[in-house]
Amino acid sequence: MWSFLERLLDSSTFSPHGICLLWEPELIWLHVISDAIIAASYFSIPFALAILVSKRRDFQFGWMAWPFAAFILACGLTHVFSIYTLWVPIYGLEGLLKALTAIASIFTAVLLWPLIPKILAIPTEAQLREAHIALAEEERQRQHSEFLLERFREAEVNENKIRQAQKMEAVGQLTGGIAHDFNNILTVITGTIDILAEAVTHNRQLTEITALIRDAAERGASLTRHLLAFARKQPLQPSDVDVNALMVDTIELLRPTIGDHVDIDFHPMPDLPRALVDSNQLVTAIINLALNARDAMPKGGQLRIETRTAELKPSDVHGHDGLAAGDYIAIALIDNGQGIAEADLAKVFEPFFTTKDVGKGTGLGLSMVYGFVKQSNGHIVLDSELGRGTRVMLYLPRAAAVSPAAVPEPRQPEARGAQEIVLVVEDDRLVRSYVLTQIESLGYTTLSANSGAEALAVLDSGAPVDLLFTDVIMPGAMNGRELATEAERRRPGLRVLFTSGYTENAIDQDGKLEQGILFLGKPYSRAQLARMLRVALRERRTRLAQVPAE
Numbered sequence: 001m002w003s004f005l006e007r008l009l010d011s012s013t014f015s016p017h018g019i020c021l022l023w024e025p026e027l028i029w030l031h032v033i034s035d036a037i038i039a040a041s042y043f044s045i046p047f048a049l050a051i052l053v054s055k056r057r058d059f060q061f062g063w064m065a066w067p068f069a070a071f072i073l074a075c076g077l078t079h080v081f082s083i084y085t086l087w088v089p090i091y092g093l094e095g096l097l098k099a100l101t102a103i104a105s106i107f108t109a110v111l112l113w114p115l116i117p118k119i120l121a122i123p124t125e126a127q128l129r130e131a132h133i134a135l136a137e138e139e140r141q142r143q144h145s146e147f148l149l150e151r152f153r154e155a156e157v158n159e160n161k162i163r164q165a166q167k168m169e170a171v172g173q174l175t176g177g178i179a180h181d182f183n184n185i186l187t188v189i190t191g192t193i194d195i196l197a198e199a200v201t202h203n204r205q206l207t208e209i210t211a212l213i214r215d216a217a218e219r220g221a222s223l224t225r226h227l228l229a230f231a232r233k234q235p236l237q238p239s240d241v242d243v244n245a246l247m248v249d250t251i252e253l254l255r256p257t258i259g260d261h262v263d264i265d266f267h268p269m270p271d272l273p274r275a276l277v278d279s280n281q282l283v284t285a286i287i288n289l290a291l292n293a294r295d296a297m298p299k300g301g302q303l304r305i306e307t308r309t310a311e312l313k314p315s316d317v318h319g320h321d322g323l324a325a326g327d328y329i330a331i332a333l334i335d336n337g338q339g340i341a342e343a344d345l346a347k348v349f350e351p352f353f354t355t356k357d358v359g360k361g362t363g364l365g366l367s368m369v370y371g372f373v374k375q376s377n378g379h380i381v382l383d384s385e386l387g388r389g390t391r392v393m394l395y396l397p398r399a400a401a402v403s404p405a406a407v408p409e410p411r412q413p414e415a416r417g418a419q420e421i422v423l424v425v426e427d428d429r430l431v432r433s434y435v436l437t438q439i440e441s442l443g444y445t446t447l448s449a450n451s452g453a454e455a456l457a458v459l460d461s462g463a464p465v466d467l468l469f470t471d472v473i474m475p476g477a478m479n480g481r482e483l484a485t486e487a488e489r490r491r492p493g494l495r496v497l498f499t500s501g502y503t504e505n506a507i508d509q510d511g512k513l514e515q516g517i518l519f520l521g522k523p524y525s526r527a528q529l530a531r532m533l534r535v536a537l538r539e540r541r542t543r544l545a546q547v548p549a550e
């Protein structure tokens with residue numbers, strides 16, 4: 001092997017290549033310059049490859065650059081040797097270099113061929129552009145689908161809201177109807193029981209029975225009030241209310257009932273604008289909500305009450321008829337009690353829905369609050385999570401910047417009449433005969449009519465009448481309000497006292513009594529009737545005094 005190499009590298013017997021070219025200078029330089037240019041070009045290629053690979057490290061076949069660079073470098077060297085052998089005959093060394101170049105070329109070719117299909121699989125620029133367009137289209141379709149899905153979800157939520165509102169509306173109407181008739185019956189019972197009680201004072205057993213009837217009638221009356229509140233048919237007297245002050249008083253009232261085991265934490269917003277709401281009903285609503293919170297925290301807890309201004313957005317009021325987007329006064333009651341199961345959440349506002357034991361809850365608390373808030377043109381939102389607690393938000397309309405003057409409380413009137421003449425208009429026979437007896441027993445003279453037309457006939461007959469006491473809802477062409485208008489046209493200055501189990505918008509706007517209207521809600525006790533009759537007749541005298549003498 002060694003001797004073979006020695007023989008190969010021994011160049012003493014060879015002539016330089018220039019001799020073959022007869023040392024012709026043009027030929028010699030043609031070879032030299034051509035080989036030099038080829039070699040320089042070959043040598044530049046590995047540099048270019050090195051720069052390429054170092055700059056594009058993500059290039060998939062970058063490793064291929066190194067065997068390729070070695071092969072090119074070897075090719076370049078063979079041309080350098082071609083120049084050298086023009087003068088120095090080192091053909092053995094040149095042959096060895098060519099052999100190395102041949103090995104590098106085989107190695108490179110063997111590596112390169114299998115790569116061809118992979119390199120061909122790399123997408124061209126045009127293919128990439130197409131893929132990009134397809135991707136953009138796919139993205140657009142995805143966004144469109146997401147948009148449709150969102151719309152669909154919104155529609156579903158709104159549909160649920162509307163369905164729930166319709167259900168509450170239907171239940172409300174049914175409840176209102178029942179409560180109305182029930183009220184008439186209760187009016188008779190509540191009003192006559194006092195007469196009966198007075199007559200049986202000597203008999204202990206009968207006195208106890210009358211007390212039982214009175215209690216039962218009072219419970220019935222409270223139930224009907226709740227039902228009417230839910231049905232949005234209770235007469236409301238909204239006024240400008242300082243909600244913070246009202247909450248302080250209500251919390252004071254609540255503390256003994258709620259008990260020491262529940263902390264009431266009140267956070268009023270300073271300078272809270274006033275709300276336009278019936279303050280008595282608002283107190284009742286807050287008490288109901290606080291009692292619910294107490295019942296949800298039998299082992300104690302915290303009831304946080306906040307007041308603030310809040311905005312209802314169009315999306316919040318969607319599906320709620322008569323509810324306008326805008327600024328409201330918000331009252332939040334937040335407890336950390338047992339919370340409400342998701343399945344029950346949709347039912348809690350329904351009348352008679354309760355999870356409490358028989359005798360512990362009527363299921364009318366939240367429905368009353370719901371009806372009252374809706375009738376007040378407000379909104380109620382209840383969030384709850386089982387085991388975490390419940391948050392009830394009441395949104396009440398804001399009072400106008402300039403508030404109307406408050407109606408002064410009428411002075412305590414004397415209970416009995418002085419034979420003034422009261423024209424009683426009532427379509428229900430039972431109630432009419434009770435009211436007539438009741439009014440007469442209070443020291444008045446009565447006239448009666450069972451409809452608007454009959455009452456007008458009495459007035460047209462010229463009979464003296466001091467007060468028109470009329471039911472609001474009456475069958476026939478004329479309701480109580482229309483009768484009052486007609487009667488006042490015939491007898492200017494005639495005072496009118498309205499009565500009803502509910503008002504059905506006949507003397508009120510959305511259940512809110514107009515200013516100056518005298519109204520006695522059914523069922524009423526004898527004392528309430530006596531008081532309202534005096535208020536009505538006193539008002540009449542004041543009014544007549546104001547009419548200039550003709």
Ligand SMILES: Nc1ncnc2c1ncn2[C@@H]1O[C@H](COP(=O)(O)OP(=O)(O)OP(=O)(O)O)[C@@H](O)[C@H]1O
Pocket residue numbers: 288292293296335337338339340348349353354355356360361362363364365366367389390
């Ligand atoms: N803050 C609350 N935490 C947990 N559950 C509540 C809360 N408020 C209401 N609930 C649930 O809603 C139901 C209905 O409440 P609602 O006030 O209408 O009736 P009630 O409290 O059961 O009876 P009532 O108020 O007539 O005495 C309750 O029985 C209770 O299951």
Ligand SMILES: [Mg+2]
Pocket residue numbers: 288291292361364365366
């Ligand atoms: Mg309750």
